[in-house]
Amino acid sequence: MTQEEVYDFMGHLAIALYTSKIQINLSAQNAILADKEAEYASNRGLAKGVATAYKRWKEKDPGYPSRHSIHLRG
Secondary structure, three states, rough: OOOOHHHHHHHHHHHHHHHOOEEEEHHHHHHHHHHOOOOOOEEEEEEEHHHHHHHOOOOOHHHHHHHHHOOEEE
């Protein structure tokens, strides 16, 4: 996956989890990304990736932050 595809995947995952009222921690998200061969080396790196994906989705869908709230526990 390209980095852009990873960010898109994270955004879709966040929306799916939110609409199902499911919260996951960073380790669980990294395990999901590992299945896509796109895992991060550490939770710190993943946290930066999540922040970047959030910013990307905010640009892609200006209503994103208000309609969807990402709940990740560290």
